[in-house]
Amino acid sequence: MSGTLKIYNGTLICPHRCIKEGTLIIKDGKIVELGSKNVEVEADALQIDAQGNFIAPGFIDIHVHGGGGCDFMDGEIDDFLTIAETHARYGTTAMTPTTLTSEKEGLVKVLSNYEKASVKNLKGARFLGMHLEGPYFSLNQRGAQDPKFIRNPDPKEYKEIIERFGKSIARWSAAPELPGALAFGRYLRDHGILAAFAHTDADYDAIVAAFENGYTLATHFYSAMSGVFRKNAYRYAGVIESTYLIDEIDVEVIADGRHLPAALLKLVYKIKGPDRIALITDAMRGAATTASETILGDKKNGITVIIEDEVAQLPDRSAFAGSIATTNRLVKNMVHMAEIPLVEAVRMQTYTPARIMGWERLKGSLAVGKDADVVVFDNNVDVRYTIVEGKLVYQKV
Missing domain, CATH: 2.30.40.10 (Urease, subunit C, domain 1)
Structure with missing residues (x-):
């Protein structure tokens, strides 16, 4: 050839x-x-x-936990490869493997095998750096994250992790209102790691401070974050309103048709536009399978979840537990549910996530040299x- x-x-x-x-x-x-x-x-x-x-340009997923019966938290090289190959069948050509809240040892295991898996990944979507989701979150906004692992930012812990694996970490999501979270954001920024806010109960002042200290992306916008709230008789802007008010903050959206209804997809698009929105699957191990019950997180410490109505949920149905979407479904939903042009839906799955993560020079659009x-x-x-x-x-x- x-x-x-x-x-x-x-x-x-x-x-x-x-x-x-x-x-x-x-x-x-x-x-x-x-x-x-x-x-x-x-x-x-x-x-x-x-x-x-x-x-079209290959789809880029900057927030994905698993698929094909595997989760990145399982930590084994074969799991990485299965997930990459599974999502490639649905148009994903690049991804950011994502962790869940866990003990430090669990993160170390995943990070230790990331580079080995990247070298062997010849048949699936390319890995473009890890996304650590947690463990520095608000308990009140934990969603399906296991509460026993949630904690405040620990400089000794995160500095050790970044010293060992900084080249493998592309982004880290945390709740910016926690004690020590602003220093954490500055540390990430100084080390070339994207700081994102997630699972957070912050108010407007906290989000402004977070933005000033390096946090530039809202992780799974609307999910596990505060909206307008009241203290006594007074109303305050939550994370959602604050994100809308700060034009420079990017958002990622789970457009699986379950996490957000059509009206909210239209609202995000109307206010933020296609150049500030990245479509993400937030897919867990049940994606591209026929399972009705599975595990969120690693098989040893993960939690049992059910899959029904095309979404993963906690068994008591009190919260979603990740999606089972693939990237092509996200694009389709934005066209049919949000009623936006195909070109812009594709941009939100290609160029915009590439730009957010700093990959736009090589990926995200059809152009000579890319x-x-x-x-x-x-x-x-x-x-x-x-x-x-x-x-x-x-x-x-």
Whole structure:
């Protein structure tokens, strides 16, 4: 083979427009040409006829816990690989593996195997750094996070973790109102790690302070965070209103059709717009399975959850426990539920998450010189092909 891949006869989805009857040329893992004209390639090049379907940048998921029966908290290399390959079948070409609140030893185990798994990950979505979700959270907003592991930021703990694994950590989510959380945010910022606020009961003043100290992203916006509240007769802005008021704060949204109804998806889009919204699955191990009962977190210390109505829930149904969505479902829901243009829905699953995480130079859009991460899907956003860095990793048969 020449190392050349040609994808043709499809509609190219670029950041701000579509190119009908488009052609995409890939060489050695990079995009080298795209446009509406037909391009001749070497006789032994791999050619894919898109058959009139859409040719888009690969989907990027910056918050995902598992899928295919595995969870990153299981910590084993094979679990990492299964999750990556599972989500690649649905168009995900890059992801940020995400942990749950746990004891330090659990985090160390996951982080220790992350780099080993990255080297062996040849058939799935690429890993672009770990996301530590917790353990520094508000008990009142814990959701499905296990309360026995929740604690305040501990400088000795997080400095040790970052000293050992800082190159593997892309982001860390915490509640910014906790004692020591602002110093934690500054420490993350100083070490090139994205600080996000999550599972938080903060008010407006606390969110302003958090933003000033490095927190720039709202983790699973609306979920496990305060809205407007009252103290005595007075009302105060919670995390949700504060996030809307600060234009520069980005948000990630679980657009699985269960965590947020259509009205709230429309509201987030109306106020924040596609350039500030990243679509995330927040998927747990039940994604892409037929399980009706499973475990959230690692198999040893995780909690039993049920799956019904296409979402994971605590057994008493008091809270959701992660989604079972895949990225193509998120794009489809934003088009059909939020009634937004396909180009903008794709941008929220590609360029915007890439920009939030600092990956936009190489990923997130179809452009010459960028990594050849590509997904071909039909009008129902069902995936036909997934290409990761120029390599075909999934083809629908």
